[in-house]
Amino acid sequence: MFSKACEYGIRASIFIALNSLEHRRVGPKEIAKEINSPEAFTAKILQALVRNNVVNSVKGAHGGFEIDKKDIKTIMIADIVKAIDGDNVYKGCGLGLHECNENKPCPMHEKFKLVRAELKYMLESTDLESLALDLKLGDTFLKV
């Protein structure tokens, strides 16, 4: 469904959100450990998230990654997916035609677009805050 990079990116963002709610910055080492991902690769993905304004980074001593507290409830999982995997999962043809075109639909188009819309709505209506709070309560997990 999503690339590994995207999976790590979502998990990392939730972990950063959780910590930002408690005013803690976190670095790639701690993030990778907590989400069970390769550290250097995760750092690369974090760079992409910074470039796409999903997370902020603070360089230098006592630096790390954080998300503005006021943004945590408005950043949607869709924003993260779009930043890393692009919008093919929302817009692309399920059977891999060059584009999904209502006027020249593939055989799965009518059925596929319903599922895709459902996925899109789910990702666009799920914010980081609610996921971070569930995690904080211990109801959900980021690894294993």
Place this chain on the structure above:
Amino acid sequence: MFSKACEYGIRASIFIALNSLEHRRVGPKEIAKEINSPEAFTAKILQALVRNNVVNSVKGAHGGFEIDKKDIKTIMIADIVKAIDGDNVYKGCGLGLHECNENKPCPMHEKFKLVRAELKYMLESTDLESLALDLKLGDTFLKV
């Protein structure tokens, strides 16, 4: 969503089904041309579909690929996806945890499982015949 191999596999199966309804066998060359896919790679995928009993092959002169007419309406897209991509798209965790476990859910689990169930139902209830008939009518397309 699906791998390239799976996309080609589904498109190829629909094309074979369409031709089998008209008692024509088709070879990899014609298939690749009609679904706009790389020929040798498509042939490899067809082998996998044969091994998984989605399509039949007839070797030798006047051979080719076909699907038993009586099977066309009972073969579901889910069967093709499972044969090529496996069942991760149905069963796997959306955030890439080792397994999707109701008792140790990832943060997206509750929302993700609904979309995944929808996708599963769609794939399991869509048969080759209906797709092949739409294609025959010219309502849908397999390339570009």
Place this chain on the structure above:
DNA sequence: CATAAAGAGGACAATTTTATCCGAATTAAA
């Protein structure tokens, strides 16, 4: 200012996926 603790970014390596090629096996038909 000097130093140490961070992220940024480029080069590189490993793995997986996608794609190609070619010889062997199979079979209908001449």
Place this chain on the structure above:
DNA sequence: TTTAATTCGGATAAAATTGTCCTCTTTATG
């Protein structure tokens, strides 16, 4: 029985994704 038309399967190559490493830059702090 020979031939030509086929699929099958293994080896290989190319491209994309995943993952690692090392140096540069930035910045808080002594």
